Structure formats: C-alpha cells, structure tokens
Amino acid sequence: MINKLIDKIRKTNAPIVVGLDPMLNYVPKHIQDKAFAEYGETLEGAAEAIWQFNKGIVDATYDLIPAVKPQIAMYEQFGIPGLQAYKKTIDYCKSKDLVVIGDVKRGDIGSTSAAYAVGHLGKVQVGSKFYAGFDEDFATVNPYLGTDGVKPFVDVCKEENKGLFILVKTSNPSSGEFQDRIIDGRPLYEWVGEKVAQWGEDHMGNEYSYIGAVVGATYPEMGKVLRKIMPKTFILVPGYGAQGGKGADLVHFFNEDGLGAIVNSSRGIIAAYKQEKYASIGEQNYADASRKAVEDMAADISGALESR
Amino acid sequence: MINKLIDKIRKTNAPIVVGLDPMLNYVPKHIQDKAFAEYGETLEGAAEAIWQFNKGIVDATYDLIPAVKPQIAMYEQFGIPGLQAYKKTIDYCKSKDLVVIGDVKRGDIGSTSAAYAVGHLGKVQVGSKFYAGFDEDFATVNPYLGTDGVKPFVDVCKEENKGLFILVKTSNPSSGEFQDRIIDGRPLYEWVGEKVAQWGEDHMGNEYSYIGAVVGATYPEMGKVLRKIMPKTFILVPGYGAQGGKGADLVHFFNEDGLGAIVNSSRGIIAAYKQEKYASIGEQNYADASRKAVEDMAADISGALESR
Numbered sequence: 297m298i299n300k301l302i303d304k305i306r307k308t309n310a311p312i313v314v315g316l317d318p319m320l321n322y323v324p325k326h327i328q329d330k331a332f333a334e335y336g337e338t339l340e341g342a343a344e345a346i347w348q349f350n351k352g353i354v355d356a357t358y359d360l361i362p363a364v365k366p367q368i369a370m371y372e373q374f375g376i377p378g379l380q381a382y383k384k385t386i387d388y389c390k391s392k393d394l395v396v397i398g399d400v401k402r403g404d405i406g407s408t409s410a411a412y413a414v415g416h417l418g419k420v421q422v423g424s425k426f427y428a429g430f431d432e433d434f435a436t437v438n439p440y441l442g443t444d445g446v447k448p449f450v451d452v453c454k455e456e457n458k459g460l461f462i463l464v465k466t467s468n469p470s471s472g473e474f475q476d477r478i479i480d481g482r483p484l485y486e487w488v489g490e491k492v493a494q495w496g497e498d499h500m501g502n503e504y505s506y507i508g509a510v511v512g513a514t515y516p517e518m519g520k521v522l523r524k525i526m527p528k529t530f531i532l533v534p535g536y537g538a539q540g541g542k543g544a545d546l547v548h549f550f551n552e553d554g555l556g557a558i559v560n561s562s563r564g565i566i567a568a569y570k571q572e573k574y575a576s577i578g579e580q581n582y583a584d585a586s587r588k589a590v591e592d593m594a595a596d597i598s599g600a601l602e603s604r
Numbered sequence: 605m606i607n608k609l610i611d612k613i614r615k616t617n618a619p620i621v622v623g624l625d626p627m628l629n630y631v632p633k634h635i636q637d638k639a640f641a642e643y644g645e646t647l648e649g650a651a652e653a654i655w656q657f658n659k660g661i662v663d664a665t666y667d668l669i670p671a672v673k674p675q676i677a678m679y680e681q682f683g684i685p686g687l688q689a690y691k692k693t694i695d696y697c698k699s700k701d702l703v704v705i706g707d708v709k710r711g712d713i714g715s716t717s718a719a720y721a722v723g724h725l726g727k728v729q730v731g732s733k734f735y736a737g738f739d740e741d742f743a744t745v746n747p748y749l750g751t752d753g754v755k756p757f758v759d760v761c762k763e764e765n766k767g768l769f770i771l772v773k774t775s776n777p778s779s780g781e782f783q784d785r786i787i788d789g790r791p792l793y794e795w796v797g798e799k800v801a802q803w804g805e806d807h808m809g810n811e812y813s814y815i816g817a818v819v820g821a822t823y824p825e826m827g828k829v830l831r832k833i834m835p836k837t838f839i840l841v842p843g844y845g846a847q848g849g850k851g852a853d854l855v856h857f858f859n860e861d862g863l864g865a866i867v868n869s870s871r872g873i874i875a876a877y878k879q880e881k882y883a884s885i886g887e888q889n890y891a892d893a894s895r896k897a898v899e900d901m902a903a904d905i906s907g908a909l910e911s912r
Contacts, residue, residue, distance in 0.1 A: 319715070320730065328731075337731030365823060373723035373729075375737030376688055403746060404709055405776035407627070408677045415681035422628065422682075423636075429683030438711060440748040440771060463748060467711030468713035470750035474796065477787040478639045484782065484792070491781070588850035 297433045297458050298501035298508075298530060301395045304362030304553060310594040311550070313397060313532070314357060314586075315562025317367035318346040322567040324579045327352075343377035346370070349582075350385045353374045353566055356583035360590050363395035365532075365560055385431055397461065397510060397532065398432030403445050410448035418452040435498060436510060439488050446495055455498050459506035463465065464489045464522060466569060467512025467535030485518065486525060490570070493526040502532045504556065513545055513559065520548035531557045536593070537564025543600035545591075554601060565589045605741045605766050606809035606816075606838060609703045610863060618902040619858075621840070622665060622894075623870025624693060626654040626674035630875040632887045649684035650903060653676070657890075658693045661874055662700060664891035668898050671703035673840075673868055691761060693717045694740055705769065705840065706740030711753050718756035726760040733843075742767045743819060744840070747796050754803055758815060762807050767814035773818025775843030793826065794833060801834040805816045810862065812838045821853055821867065826870030828856035831864065844901070845872025851901075853907035862909055873897045 305311050320328070323345045331348060335341035354364070366389075373383035389396050390522040402412040420428040437449050437460050449460055465475055465485040475485045481593045486590050489509060496505030511519050513535035523531070531549050536542075536559050549557035568574045568589035569582040613619050628636070631653045643649035662672070674697075679690035684694040695702050699721050709719040722744045727734040745757050745768050755770055773783055783793045794856060797817060804813030815837050819827050821843035831839070831875035844850075844867050876882045877890040885893040898902035 317716070332731055337733045339647070339728075339730065339737070341733050342728070342730040367712075367716055367719075369719040369723070371713055373719040373728045373737060375735070375736075376684065376691060378737065379687055380684055401712055401746075402677070402709070403676075404677055404777075405774060408625070408675055411675075411677040411681040415677070415686070420647075420650070420681045420683075422647065422650040423640055425645045427647050427683070429681060429686065436749055438746050440746055440782060441774050441776060442781035442783070443806070444778040445774075466713060466749050466753075468749060468752050470752040471713075473750035473799070474748060475750070476790065477785055477792065477795065478790075479785040484785065484787075487785065488782065517817050538753065542859070551744065 297395065298504050298506045301362055301530070301558070303397060305555065305558065308360060308362050309598065310361055310590070311480045311558045311597060312351065312361050312590065312594055313363045313365045313558050313560040314361055314398070314562045314565050314590065315367060316350050316353070316566065317370045317562040318349050318566065319344065319370065321447040322563070322570070323349040323441070324582050325570070326564055328581060334396050339374045339377040342374045343381040347381040347384050347453070351388060351582040353586045354389055354394070356587045357590050358394055360587065360594065361394070361557065363397055364389050365397040365399050367399040367562070368512055375432060376403050383430060386430060395434070396432045397434040397436070398430065399436050401438050401463065403441055405441055405445050409445050410452070413449040413452035417458045417602070418456050425488065426524070434461060436461045436463065438463050439491065441497070443491070450495055450499055453506055455471060461508040461510050461532040462492050462495070464492060464509040464513055465511045467514045471512065481581030489522045489525045493529055496526070496529055500528070502548065504528050510534065511549065516545040516548055523548060523551065527551070532560060533557055534560045537561045543596035546597060546602045547600050549599060559597060605703065605788065606812050606814045609670055609838070610811060611864070612650045613760055613863065613866065614671050614702060615684070616668060617906065618669055618898070619866045619905060620898065621866050621868040621899055622661065622873050622898065623673045623675060623707070623842070623868045623873065624658050624661070625678045625870040626657050626677065626874065628653065630871070630878070631657040631776065631888050632877070634888060637765050644698045647685040648681045650682045650746040653745045655689040655692050659696060660891040662697055664895045666700040666702055666897050668701070668895065668902065671866065672703055673707050675707040691738060694738060704740045705742040705744070706738065706742050709744050709746050711746030711749055713749055714756065715755050717753050718760070721757040723759070725766045726764050738828070741887070742769060743747060744769045744771065746771050747799065749843070751799070751803070758803055758807055761814055765799070767816060769840040770800050770803070770817050771817040772800060773819045773826050774819040775822045776899040779820065793839055797830045797833045801837055804837055808836070810834050816840055819844065819857065824853040824856055831849035831856055831859065835859070839876050840868060841865055842868045845869045851904035854911045855908050858909060867905060869901055873901070
C-alpha cells in the first residue's frame with residue numbers, strides 16, 4: 297500500500313491528502329436541508345448530510361490527489377449512523393482508487409490493539425468466515441503504550457500489505473508538554489521517531505516502509521531532524537493551511553527524491569468555499585472551491601520543493 | 605458521576621469494575637450457535653453472540669458491582685454491528701444502574717478531541733436537536749497530545765457531570781519504553797500524573813475529582829508514588845488476575861479512607877468458567893462462574909485492604 301501511495305503521488309504530482317473531517321457547519325445549507333427533509337434533524341439526517349458533502353468533494357478532487365484521510369472522530373460524534381457514514385466514505389473513496397488513511401489514533405495493549413488492527417486494517421474471524429469491519433488502507437496509531445501496543449498493528453499490516461502512521465510530534469500548541477521533554481539529552485519525540493524507524497524496518501516497501509510517522513507542519517525544525525532520524529519513513533504532515541503551516545515550511549519533511557512526506561489539509565480544502573479567496577465560487581458549488589483549493593495547495597508545495 | 609461511583613463502591617463494598625471485553629472464543633458454544641442460527645456466521649451474528657454473552661454476565665453480577673468497563677476495541681473489530689452491540693451493552697448496563705466506563709482510549713487535538721468527547725460523553729447538535737451518540741459515564745483518554753488534547757474532554761465532562769480516566773502508567777510489559785523515561789530526574793508517568801492532578805482540580809466531586817487516572821496493577825511500586833502525587837484522583841487499575849496483579853499488590857493504590865481506586869478484571873471474570881477453579885460450574889452456567897469470580901475478587905481485595 298505504501299508502494300501504491302508513492303505511485304499515485306508520482307502520477308498526480310501532488311503529495312497531498314484531503315482530510316475528510318466534516319463538521320456539520322461546513323456542510324452547505326442545501327445539502328443539510330435535503331438530508332433533514334428525508335431523515336429529520338436526527339443522527340441519521342446528520343450522517344446523510346456529511347456523507348453527501350464528502351461525496352461531492354471526492355467526485356470533484358479524486359483525479360488530482362493520491363489519498364484521503366477521514367477523521368473518525370467527526371463521524372463517531374454522530375454515534376452509529378455517523379460511523380455508517382464513515383464506512384460509506386471509505387468504500388466510496390476506494391471505489392475511486394484513492395488510498396484511504398483512517399485517522400483513528402487508536403492504541404492499546406496486546407489483544408486489544410490486535411482487535412483495533414483487525415477491525416480497521418484486517419479481517420475478523422466469525423466461525424468459518426472472515427470479514428473486514430472498516431477496511432482502511434492505513435491507520436494512525438498512538439505510541440504512548442510502547443512496542444506491545446504497536447506490534448499487533450504491524451503484524452496485521454504485514455498480513456494485509458497495509459500501513460500505519462504513528463504519532464511522533466503532533467501539530468497542536470501543547471504537543472510539547474510531553475513530546476518535547478528532554479530524555480538523555482534528546483526530546484521524547486526523537487526517541488519515538490527512532491522506535492518508528494525500527495518498527496518500520498520489519499515491514500519495508502520498495503523505497504519506503506509501510507510504517508510511517510505523523511509530524512505536524514507547525515514544527516518545521518523538528519521535521520528536519522526527524523527526517524534524518526527516520527530516512528525510510530513516510531511522514532504524514534497535518535497542520536497545513538488552517539493550522540498555520542505553509543508550503544515553504546514543508547520542504548524539510550521531504551527527502552532529496554522529492555518523496556517521503558504527504559501533507560494533509562482538512563478545513564482548508566473541504567470548507568474552501570467559506571474562504572474569501574474562493575467565495576465567488578458560491579456555496580452551491582462548494583466542491584468546485586475544494587478542487588481549486590487542492591490545485592492551489594499542490595502548486596504551493598511543488599513551488600516550494602522546486603525552489604529549495 | 606464520581607460521587608455516584610463512590611456511593612456504589614461503598615454500598616457494594618467492592619471497588620471492582622468488570623471489564624466487558626468479549627472475545628468470540630470466550631462466548632459459550634450454545635450462545636454462539638443460537639446467534640449464528642439466527643444471523644449466520646456474519647458480523648451481525650458475532651455481535652448478537654457477544655451481546656447475549658454480556659447480558660448474561662450483567663444479569664448475574666450487577667448487584668455485586670458498582671461499574672463495568674466495556675473495551676470498545678472488542679466491539680469495533682466487528683465493524684458497525686459490533687459497535688451496535690457496544691451501544692446496546694452500555695444502555696443495558698445503565699438500565700441496571702451500573703456506572704459505565706467506556707474504555708475507548710481516545711485522544712486527539714482541539715475540535716477533534718471535542719468531537720470524541722461529545723460522541724462518548726456529551727450531546728451533539730443536529731439542527732435544533734441534541735443527541736447522545738454513545739453516552740458512557742466515563743471514558744479513558746490518552747494524554748500523549750497534551751493539555752489541548754485533554755481539555756475538550758474535561759469541558760464536556762463539566763457540562764455533563766461525567767468523568768475521565770487518563771492513561772498514566774499502563775499495565776503492559778513495554779509500557780516503560782516511553783512512560784518510564786527519566787525527565788529532570790523523574791519518570792514521564794510522574795509528570796503525566798501531575799498534569800492529571802492539575803486537570804482534575806478544575807472538576808472536583810465531593811471527595812475526589814471527576815478526572816481519574818489509569819495505573820496498571822502490574823506496577824504496585826509506581827502506584828504507591830502516583831497515589832501521593834494525585835491524592836484526589838481516583839485510579840482505575842487494570843491488570844488484576846489474568847495480567848498477573850494480585851490483591852496484595854493493590855493496597856498502595858488506595859487511600860487511608862479505603863477509597864481512591866477501582867480495580868478492573870476482564871478475562872478473569874467474564875471467562876471465569878474456563879478456569880480450572882470454576883470448571884465444575886459448567887459452560888452452560890458461565891454467568892454463575894462470573895458471579896463466583898466477582899465474589900472471590902471482592903474478598904481478595906477486601907482482605908488485602910483490611911490486613912494492611
């Protein structure tokens with residue numbers, strides 16, 4: 297799956313992930329109205345609204361991008377109907393040949409991590425049959441519990457040719473509270489980065505490992521160091537756009553081969569129609585605004601990579 | 605909710621949580637057969653089997669215990685039908701007046717943490733209406749992302765009089781990889797424990813904070829130190845029984861008032877019928893074996909607390 301992701305990045309020339317993190321207030325009024333007319337102001341109505349919203353964005357952008365990253369929390373907040381919309385979104389994106397990164401940030405120990413891994417990336421056994429519960433291509437994982445929390449995910453990835461992005465340094469302001477604390481002269485995130493590189497050696501693709509890392513765009517200097525510590529690790533970089541990251545901040549996350557990083561933008565793309573820059577496109581044509589935002593983001597990143 | 609938990613611990617004289625973490629191979633054959641006869645060997649069949657299994661255990665133990673802790677991973681592995689069984693289990697336990705701790709170990713940043721908090725502990729707005737997605741009483745939370753990952757959970761807890769248990773020191777063998785690393789002379793878990801105590805000051809119940817901590821039974825010496833660092837924090841202690849913790853190891857997790865900790869056992873109770881000790885009770889009567897295991901666990905812990 298890391299090989300497929302790299303192929304698609306090369307073909308689209310866009311190391312970009314669209315974060316499908318729909319807040320209900322991003323969904324244009326005409327879509328909400330239609331969903332509520334059919335299902336009422338219910339969890340089912342909300343789930344229908346975010347699914348239709350997603351579908352519009354995917355239809356308008358799938359030829360430009362290699363991957364999407366639905367954030368499961370945004371669906372989980374609507375209970376079971378929300379999670380049904382999450383599953384529908386995954387299946388639809390896969391039918392469009394997009395790589396799907398489930399931003400689930402799961403993490404537990406032993407058999408519990410194995411259950412998450414099986415549910416999101418593998419197949420669960422029921423009697424003599426096997427079923428995939430959610431079936432994303434990649435999942436994000438929290439490393440706080442150590443190797444025996446991560447290993448069951450890696451094992452399932454090896455069976456299924458799937459991958460992970462493990463949190464190393466997150467994009468939020470208080471990520472430093474624990475992640476930046478100095479241990480034997482180096483910050484915790486470097487120690488985690490080293491472990492990610494080690495875990496990744498166990499499951500290599502052609503050029504990069506199936507086991508990637510998450511490092512926030514908001515910390516470019518740390519990205520530079522981590523890029524060196526984890527040379528064969530693909531880095532998923534959140535925090536572009538709305539969280540403050542710019543193309544020029546991102547160059548250090550990439551290797552000399554122009555690969556090694558994939559940059560996520562969520563609100564900046566899916567709610568682009570709300571920005572002054574794209575306002576003339578209009579709420580009805582929200583998906584066209586998203587397409588334009590993807591094109592602008594791809595140009596920003598290519599420009600920064602070319603001029604480094 | 606922390607006040608209710610404490611009341612119920614006093615009434616039952618059992619600082620015990622039953623971990624409803626059903627693996628399909630824990631479910632007696634007659635229950636699996638019945639579920640598969642009705643729904644086939646499908647995700648729906650598996651979900652029905654684990655729900656019926658849970659119901660039997662809850663019916664047999666609810667008068668002896670204050671709380672249950674369903675581990676969502678064990679349901680999530682069966683996709684949407686599994687999560688429907690999770691929700692059914694929560695609702696049924698609440699109808700029996702049990703306190704429900706959702707072992708979800710979620711954690712993200714800002715609006716994403718807020719979405720998890722709303723989905724599990726609060727109410728989400730849809731148009732002019734509000735709905736509770738999962739509606740647990742407590743949730744477990746991963747602290748790796750720092751204060752702005754945890755704060756949105758605390759905010760929802762304050763609105764809803766609900767609570768959290770935040771991972772501090774987990775029970776697994778490799779929990780030390782990051783959690784035990786020394787920062788300015790003290791291990792990371794102590795720094796996290798201090799933060800938990802701070803976060804908890806913001807949302808106090810009568811005697812203890814609504815914001816609790818998770819500290820594994822397998823690390824009693826660390827429990828002793830953390831008990832002092834977090835005097836007003838309730839500690840959820842996993843790892844009793846199957847993971848190796850014993851009553852005598854647990855005394856340091858409790859305060860002098862006999863409160864301050866609640867001990868989880870999962871496999872040791874829900875799959876008790878598989879242990880030699882309870883084998884004579886028989887697979888058909890698996891729930892009676894669980895009741896006996898709860899009684900034995902309560903006696904083990906009371907005995908240890910009385911003889912300290």
